[in-house]
Amino acid sequence: MEVCGSSSPTLREFGCEQNLLSRPDGSSSFIQGDTSVLAAVYGPAEVKVSKEIYDRATMEVVIQPKVGVPSVRERAREQCVRETCEAALLSKLHPRSSFTLVLQVVHDDGSLLSCFLNAACMALMDGGLPMGCLFAGVTCAINGEGQIITDPTAVQEKGSRALMTFAIDSTERRVMMSSTKGSFTVHELQKCIAISQKASEKIFQFYRDSVRRRYSKTL
Amino acid sequence: MLNSFKDKIGDVLLPGDVFSVQMPESITDSKPEKIVCGPGLRRNGDEVLVCKSGVLRHKPPNLYWIDSQQRRYIPVKGESVIGIVTAKSGDIFKVDIGASEQASLSYLAFEGATKRNRPNVQVGDLVYSQLIIANKDMEPELACIDSCGRANGMGVFGAGGLLFKVSLGLVRRLLAPQSEITVDLGKLFPFEMVVGLNGRVWVKARTAQQTLIVANMLESCENMTAQQRQVLFRRVADGSI
Known part of the structure; x- marks a missing residue:
């Protein structure tokens, strides 16, 4: 477990562990403050004939809530994560196969979607799936006074006017996916994107450090 | 081009890292350098893209690849x-x-x-x-x-023996010429071992106990440094485990 301290733009302390499950091809756990997600990836594996795509791999994302069965909200988040993964993965290299990503919520204390994205990226990297770039998820909340809070807790999310989550790619720091809720101006949106891009640098540096630590024994 | 690669040998690289191919204008008359990209490296127009996380390895004269620890096997001709x-x-x-x-x-x-x-x-x-x-x-x-x-x-395969799965990185380490792990294991007691590049290892020793010892030691080698491994092997050789 590695922990990265927080500084501006403020993210809560985050940590991760790779290769912690024995059965899946790749696995990771990602912790942002009190929010914690466990991710497992399988692939390239056999695919059902009905879901087979002849020129690329089928990406499947399953989100398991802490309690109960997945509902519409989980489905919406699954779609966000799936589309981000599809954009990052080089799925053309494994036609007629499937990549399955299972995300288990361990604890939700705000910024859950960004934690899903970060855990997913770590798990995909651990599984050795071919990727064109990495991605990081950053959540921004705009509170009643118009202040922007990055990586908000559940309480901060509840008191916010608007909530936005962006997936940022590692090569050009562009927005790969965005999911927004509430009302905000165009100016605020652009400000949030700029802040997220800045915050993503920290996450990408953290990715690099933790992967380096993982391979330190085989160097 | 070659220099950008040489600087990074032994470094940990992440997907999305690129090596740009910039041919020096001054020496256009010299023969263009050729490099061979192995697993984890892909050519993308004028640049070479890293698509797996792992350590950049080099084999003279000009072969480069990414050495990663993955579990899923992807078939390659001739393996x-x-x-x-x-x-x-x-x-x-x-x-x-x-x-x-x-x-x-x-x-x-x-x-x-x-x-x-x-x-x-x-x-x-x-x-x-x-x-x-x-x-x-x-x-x-x-x-x-x-x-x-x-x-x-x-x-x-004949009857007997034990089949188990390890990571593909460990398998490649076992199959490397003069692999330290294989040499050290061979000093303990005689056993037969078949290593498939798909991460499957089959072991058969004289008794079931010895077979299990070899299997457990191989599985534990995965996340050990050379020193830790030597300590473990010495303890097993002394009979303390």
Whole structure:
């Protein structure tokens, strides 16, 4: 477990562990403050004939809530994560196969979607799936006074006017996916994107450090 | 170009890292340098893209690849793998090699097999075989003979022994010439070991206990530094474990 301290733009302390499950091809756990997600990836594996795509791999994302069965909200988040993964993965290299990503919520204390994205990226990297770039998820909340809070807790999310989550790619720091809720101006949106891009640098540096630590024994 | 690679040898790289190919304008008359990209590196126009996380390795003169610790096997032509026969259908066997698709193995691809003289292979048997067709668009195909028609160590496994899975990175370390792990293990007691590049390892020692010792030690080698491993091997050799 590695922990990265927080500084501006403020993210809560985050940590991760790779290769912690024995059965899946790749696995990771990602912790942002009190929010914690466990991710497992399988692939390239056999695919059902009905879901087979002849020129690329089928990406499947399953989100398991802490309690109960997945509902519409989980489905919406699954779609966000799936589309981000599809954009990052080089799925053309494994036609007629499937990549399955299972995300288990361990604890939700705000910024859950960004934690899903970060855990997913770590798990995909651990599984050795071919990727064109990495991605990081950053959540921004705009509170009643118009202040922007990055990586908000559940309480901060509840008191916010608007909530936005962006997936940022590692090569050009562009927005790969965005999911927004509430009302905000165009100016605020652009400000949030700029802040997220800045915050993503920290996450990408953290990715690099933790992967380096993982391979330190085989160097 | 070559320099940008040479600086990074032994470094940990992440997907999305690029090496740009910038030919110096001044020496256009000299022969262009050629590099060979192995697993984890892809050419993308004028640049080389890293698509897996791992350590950049280099083999003289100009071969580069990413050494990663993954678990899922992706078939590559010419590699030797351990497969499990899952079905017999007509004149082919279906073999599970741990990839996304089952591989096919013709019953004629055994040493001395003819239309009349079929090899004795049952469902559930293990086979050590070589991939003769492996690409992303086709079903992988195996053969238990080399190009001269000799078995050359390949074929169906005998009774006994233990099969287990390790990561592909460890398998490559075991198969490296003069691998320290294999040499050290061999000093403990005699045993037979078959290593497939698909991450499957089969071990058979004189007793079941010794077989399990070898299997457990190999599995624990995965996340150990050289010193930690030597300490463990010494303790086992002394009989304290």
